[in-house]
Amino acid sequence: MKHYVKMVWPYVIWAALIIVLPLLLIILYSVTKNGNELVNIQFTLENFKRMTEPVYMAVFIKSFELGILSVVICLILGYLLAYFIAGFQEKVQNLLILLVTIPMWINTLLRTYAWISLLSDNGLINSFLEMIGLQPLNMMYTDFAVLIGLVSDLLPFMVIPIHTSLCKIDQSLIEASMDLGANRFQTFWRVTFKLSIPGVLNGVIMTFLLSISTFVIPKLLGGGQYTLIGNLIENQFISIGDWNFGSAISVILAIIILVSITLMKRIDKDEIEEE
Amino acid sequence: MRKHRIGQILYIIVCFTFFYLPILVTMIYSFNSSKSLTKFESFSLRWYENLFTSHDIMYAVWVSVSIAFLATIVSTILGTLTSIGLSKNRKILKEIIINVNNVPIMNPDIVTAIGLMILFSSIHMEKGYLTMLLAHIVFCTPYVITSVYPKVRGLDPNLANAAMDLGATPFQALTKVILPMLKEGIYAGVLLAFTMSFDDFVISYFVTGNGVSNISIIVYNMTKRTNPTINALSTIVILVIAITLILVNVIPNVAKRRKEHKSVT
Numbered sequence: 114m115k116h117y118v119k120m121v122w123p124y125v126i127w128a129a130l131i132i133v134l135p136l137l138l139i140i141l142y143s144v145t146k147n148g149n150e151l152v153n154i155q156f157t158l159e160n161f162k163r164m165t166e167p168v169y170m171a172v173f174i175k176s177f178e179l180g181i182l183s184v185v186i187c188l189i190l191g192y193l194l195a196y197f198i199a200g201f202q203e204k205v206q207n208l209l210i211l212l213v214t215i216p217m218w219i220n221t222l223l224r225t226y227a228w229i230s231l232l233s234d235n236g237l238i239n240s241f242l243e244m245i246g247l248q249p250l251n252m253m254y255t256d257f258a259v260l261i262g263l264v265s266d267l268l269p270f271m272v273i274p275i276h277t278s279l280c281k282i283d284q285s286l287i288e289a290s291m292d293l294g295a296n297r298f299q300t301f302w303r304v305t306f307k308l309s310i311p312g313v314l315n316g317v318i319m320t321f322l323l324s325i326s327t328f329v330i331p332k333l334l335g336g337g338q339y340t341l342i343g344n345l346i347e348n349q350f351i352s353i354g355d356w357n358f359g360s361a362i363s364v365i366l367a368i369i370i371l372v373s374i375t376l377m378k379r380i381d382k383d384e385i386e387e388e
Numbered sequence: 389m390r391k392h393r394i395g396q397i398l399y400i401i402v403c404f405t406f407f408y409l410p411i412l413v414t415m416i417y418s419f420n421s422s423k424s425l426t427k428f429e430s431f432s433l434r435w436y437e438n439l440f441t442s443h444d445i446m447y448a449v450w451v452s453v454s455i456a457f458l459a460t461i462v463s464t465i466l467g468t469l470t471s472i473g474l475s476k477n478r479k480i481l482k483e484i485i486i487n488v489n490n491v492p493i494m495n496p497d498i499v500t501a502i503g504l505m506i507l508f509s510s511i512h513m514e515k516g517y518l519t520m521l522l523a524h525i526v527f528c529t530p531y532v533i534t535s536v537y538p539k540v541r542g543l544d545p546n547l548a549n550a551a552m553d554l555g556a557t558p559f560q561a562l563t564k565v566i567l568p569m570l571k572e573g574i575y576a577g578v579l580l581a582f583t584m585s586f587d588d589f590v591i592s593y594f595v596t597g598n599g600v601s602n603i604s605i606i607v608y609n610m611t612k613r614t615n616p617t618i619n620a621l622s623t624i625v626i627l628v629i630a631i632t633l634i635l636v637n638v639i640p641n642v643a644k645r646r647k648e649h650k651s652v653t
Contacts, residue, residue, distance in 0.1 A: 121473035218633060220625060
């Protein structure tokens with residue numbers, strides 16, 4: 114196998130140029146000002162200071178609230194779904210998991226677009242409500258629409274890792290717990306749930322990462338005025354053209370995610386060490 | 389116990405409705421003769437005709453498919469070779485590569501996207517098909533490495549050495565011994581890379597230009613108004629993906645069963 118050691122070099126060069134260099138460029142842009150040319154750079158912390166303005170803080174807080182809310186909803190719905198699926202025979206389980214994964218492979222844009230026809234003012238849900246004699250609801254361009262879009266997009270990312278952890282649990286542990294006098298709830302909480310924590314953390318990390326940085330779903334289902342961190346970055350780069358400020362926001366976003374992932378991984382480790 | 393089961397089945401059905409209802413509605417209304425999203429007037433293939441005669445959409449389909457193919461081929465080769473080279477490398481280099489490799493996976497798409505956007509414009513590279521392809525290779529390769537590398541670690545290094553002792557060149561040992569043993573990991577990588585590329589919106593959106601759009605970008609630009617042509621496009625994409633996935637999952641099972649059957653008789 115030693116013969117092939119040299120085969121990593123193309124990727125090392127590639128990664129340095131096109132993975133590491135762009136990161137450095139973002140950092141450089143975030144601490145400089147004056148446009149998109151690298152010729153006359155001036156260092157400044159202005160971009161980061163600007164982020165503390167109430168308008169932008171509100172965007173960060175809103176993104177966090179929505180991100181955490183969608184993770185919590187996905188966790189509750191997803192855990193139940195994974196737990197119930199794990200109770201079936203293996204063949205049925207495989208089929209059900211396949212059904213959970215199929216939507217993941219379908220273009221997110223197309224799936225989000227599909228929600229528009231259901232949620233819009235003259236959409237299917239409202240015409241159904243009218244049919245059974247209820248008031249139509251205004252759902253499009255609200256938090257509710259964005260949450261629906263996010264949860265339906267992210268739920269599979271929660272279900273799959275939790276289901277994988279649940280399947281790994283040795284059934285005899287659960288039987289042992291019952292034999293030793295624990296009731297169903299105690300067994301679930303102290304054995305099953307505890308052993309599925311790695312899957313839960315994986316799911317939480319994935320869904321949080323995706324929800325906090327989303328910008329398509331809020332744009333399509335929340336409307337043009339709906340701004341989350343992702344939309345803020347998009348505006349800076351696409352419409353406003355302030356790449357320096359946009360880069361600073363991205364740096365903060367990347368740091369937030371890095372810190373959250375590290376913290377969650379630590380919980381995982383502590384749990385394992387405890388045992 | 390039985391009562392429990394009924395509640396569980398109901399819950400699973402509700403969840404699946406939540407997943408599939410929007411998709412189903414899209415598919416049904418793609419055959420609607422009117423533009424309405426609520427009233428199904430009569431069956432028509434009007435939107436499919438629109439779809440196939442729309443130059444923009446057909447071009448976007450071509451861009452999505454061709455980029456997914458090319459990016460998958462390049463990233464599979466690059467990722468597989470790197471994984472094989474990685475296993476016996478010095479520890480420091482190995483750790484650095486694996487950590488850098490995780491960057492595009494862990495970083496939000498939007499950060500990767502603007503990084504590439506800044507990179508391409510600072511070297512004055514014209515944004516378009518090529519930049520999109522390069523960007524797709526950037527985020528596809530790490531997925532190939534994460535699927536292939538664990539398989540490489542599970543390999544017995546003596547096998548490649550044995551092949552070479554018996555007179556195979558390193559290249560022959562690679563293609564005849566090592567690669568066949570990594571088959572499963574490579575297939576998983578191919579599947580992941582292709583779908584990641586085909587599904588991508590965020591990165592493509594930031595690194596493209598000159599009117600080069602993929603399916604996601606064109607949908608994004610068309611959603612300002614309701615446009616049943618997108619429903620027709622969705623229906624085709626969904627059917628292709630669903631059939632592929634079912635085949636990928638069913639064929640190995642059938643083949644296995646046949647083999648078992650043969651070995652019994």
